[in-house]
Amino acid sequence: MHLATASSYFSLPAKNLIARALSGITQNRDLFYLLHQSPNAKHLRHLHAHLLRTSTYSNVVLSSKLVLAYSKLDHLFPTSLAVFWHMPHRNIFSWNIIIGEFSRSGFAAESIGLFLRMWRESSVRPDDFTLPLLLRACSASPEEAKLGDLIHSLSLKLGFGASLFVSSALVIMYVDIKKISDARKLFDDMHVRDSVLYTAMFGGYVQQGEAILGLALFREMMCSGFSLDSVVMVSLLTACGQLGALKHGKSVHGWCIRRCSCLGLNLGNAITDMYVKCSNMACARKVFVNMQRKDVISWSSLILGYGLDGDGVVSINLFEEMLKEGIKPNAVTFLGVLSACAHGGLVERSWMYLRQMQECKIVPELKHYASVADCMARAGFLEEAERFMEEMPVEPDEAVMGAVLSGCKVYGNVEVGERVARKLIRLEPGKAGYYVTLAGLYSATGRFDEAESLRQLMKEKQISKVPGCSSI
Numbered sequence: 408m409h410l411a412t413a414s415s416y417f418s419l420p421a422k423n424l425i426a427r428a429l430s431g432i433t434q435n436r437d438l439f440y441l442l443h444q445s446p447n448a449k450h451l452r453h454l455h456a457h458l459l460r461t462s463t464y465s466n467v468v469l470s471s472k473l474v475l476a477y478s479k480l481d482h483l484f485p486t487s488l489a490v491f492w493h494m495p496h497r498n499i500f501s502w503n504i505i506i507g508e509f510s511r512s513g514f515a516a517e518s519i520g521l522f523l524r525m526w527r528e529s530s531v532r533p534d535d536f537t538l539p540l541l542l543r544a545c546s547a548s549p550e551e552a553k554l555g556d557l558i559h560s561l562s563l564k565l566g567f568g569a570s571l572f573v574s575s576a577l578v579i580m581y582v583d584i585k586k587i588s589d590a591r592k593l594f595d596d597m598h599v600r601d602s603v604l605y606t607a608m609f610g611g612y613v614q615q616g617e618a619i620l621g622l623a624l625f626r627e628m629m630c631s632g633f634s635l636d637s638v639v640m641v642s643l644l645t646a647c648g649q650l651g652a653l654k655h656g657k658s659v660h661g662w663c664i665r666r667c668s669c670l671g672l673n674l675g676n677a678i679t680d681m682y683v684k685c686s687n688m689a690c691a692r693k694v695f696v697n698m699q700r701k702d703v704i705s706w707s708s709l710i711l712g713y714g715l716d717g718d719g720v721v722s723i724n725l726f727e728e729m730l731k732e733g734i735k736p737n738a739v740t741f742l743g744v745l746s747a748c749a750h751g752g753l754v755e756r757s758w759m760y761l762r763q764m765q766e767c768k769i770v771p772e773l774k775h776y777a778s779v780a781d782c783m784a785r786a787g788f789l790e791e792a793e794r795f796m797e798e799m800p801v802e803p804d805e806a807v808m809g810a811v812l813s814g815c816k817v818y819g820n821v822e823v824g825e826r827v828a829r830k831l832i833r834l835e836p837g838k839a840g841y842y843v844t845l846a847g848l849y850s851a852t853g854r855f856d857e858a859e860s861l862r863q864l865m866k867e868k869q870i871s872k873v874p875g876c877s878s879i
Contacts, residue, residue: 515548539576546583582611648684683712711743719747745778784814
C-alpha cells in the first residue's frame with residue numbers, strides 16, 4: 408500500500424512500473440528505474456523494503472543503486488553506508504559507488520579508509536575508475552594530499568599507467584595540490600589529451616602565478632583544435648590580469664560578449680578582476696554594474712581595486728552598499744576597505760573595520776594588520792603604530808615594519824625610525840634600503856656622525872644600493 412501512495416509523486420511511466428511491482432511481475436530494470444527516480448527518502452525507504460521482501464535485494468546492481476540513491480538524497484551517512492555493509496554481495500561497482508560518494512561529499516579520509524578496507528578485507532581489486540575517485544579525495548583534503556604520490560605508484564604497479572582516466576585524474580590531482588611540475592611531466596607523457604586536461608593545466612599555471620607558461624600552453628591548446636569555453640576564458644582573463652595585459656584582456660572580454668549570450672557569475676567576476684588588476688576602474692565598474700548577479704567576490708574585487716587605487720571614498724561607499732544588499736563580507740573585502748583607510752589616513756575607521764572583522768568571525772591576517780599599521784604611520788601616529796606592531800597576535804614582517812619606517816621618514820621621527828630600522832636590518836641584513844633610510848633620518852636631524860658610521864658599515868659589509876632602471 409505504501410508503494411501505491413508513493414506513486415503519486417512519480418511520473419506516469421513510473422506509476423505503471425509501481426503497478427507492476429505490486430502485481431509481483433516487476434523486472435530488475437523497472438526497479439532500477441524506480442530507484443533512480445525516487446523523489447525523497449520516504450519513498451526510497453518503501454522501495455528499500457520491497458527489495459528486502461523479495462529476492463531482488465541480493466542483486467548487486469540493485470542494492471548498489473540503492474546505496475547511490477540514498478546518497479543522492481543526502482543520506483550518505485549513516486543510511487547509505489549501512490545499506491552498503493548489509494549488502495549480501497559486493498563487487499567493484501558497489502565499492503566504487505560508496506568510495507566515490509564519500510569522496511564527492513567531502514569525506515576524503517573516509518573515502519580512502521573504505522578503499523583500504525576493500526584492499527585488505529576482500530578479494531575485490533580496483534579498476535581504472537576506482538583510483539580517480541581516490542585522487543579526487545586527495546585533491547580535496549590537504550591532510551590526504553600526501554597520499555597522492557602513493558596512489559600514483561599503486562596505479563603504475565597495477566598497470567593503469569596507460570589509462571586515460573587514471574592519468575587525467577593524476578594530472579588534475581597534482582594541479583590541485585600545487586605540484587605543477589609533476590602535473591606537467593605526466594601531461595607531456597600522455598599520448599592522448601582532451602580539453603579537460605588542457606583546461607586543468609592552464610588553470611594550474613595561472614593559479615600558481617605562472618601566466619607566461621600558462622599562455623604558452625593555451626597557444627598549444629588552440630593549435631590542437633580544441634574549442635574554448637567559459638572555464639578557459641576565466642583562466643585567460645586571470646593571466647591577462649597578472650601580466651597587466653589590458654589590450655589582450657579587452658580582446659578576451661569582446662570574445663566573451665560575442666560568444667556568450669549571457670556572462671555568468673564566474674566570467675563576470677573574472678572580467679571585473681582583470682580590469683581591476685590592469686588599473687582600469689572605469690571598465691571594471693561598468694562590467695560590475697551590468698552583471699545580473701553579484702556575490703561577495705564581485706563586490707570584494709571592486710572594493711579592493713578602489714582601495715588600492717587610492718579612491719577610499721568610493722571603496723568605503725561600495726562596502727556600505729554591499730552590506731545593505733545583505734552580502735556578508737569576507738577577508739578580501741575587509742582588506743579592500745582597510746587599504747582605502749590607509750590611503751586616506753582614516754585611523755579611527757580602520758580600527759572600526761578591524762573590530763568588525765572579529766564580529767563577523769573572520770580572523771585578521773598579517774596583511775590586515777599591515778594595512779592598519781600603514782594607516783597609522785601615514786597619519787603620523789608613529790608611536791601608536793610601533794605599539795600596535797608589538798601587540799599584534801602575529802609576528803610583524805618586513806612589509807609591516809617597512810610601512811612604519813616610511814612614515815618615520817616622512818614625519819622625521821628618528822626615535823621610532825631607529826628602533827624599527829634596526830629590527831629590519833636584523834631581519835634583512837643585506838638589504839641596502841633600510842641602511843639608507845636610517846642614514847637619511849640621522850642626517851635630517853643633524854646626527855651626521857652616526858649617518859657616516861652607518862654608511863661606513865655598509866662599505867665594510869659590501870652592501871650597496873642597486874641603481875634604479877626602467878624596463879622601457
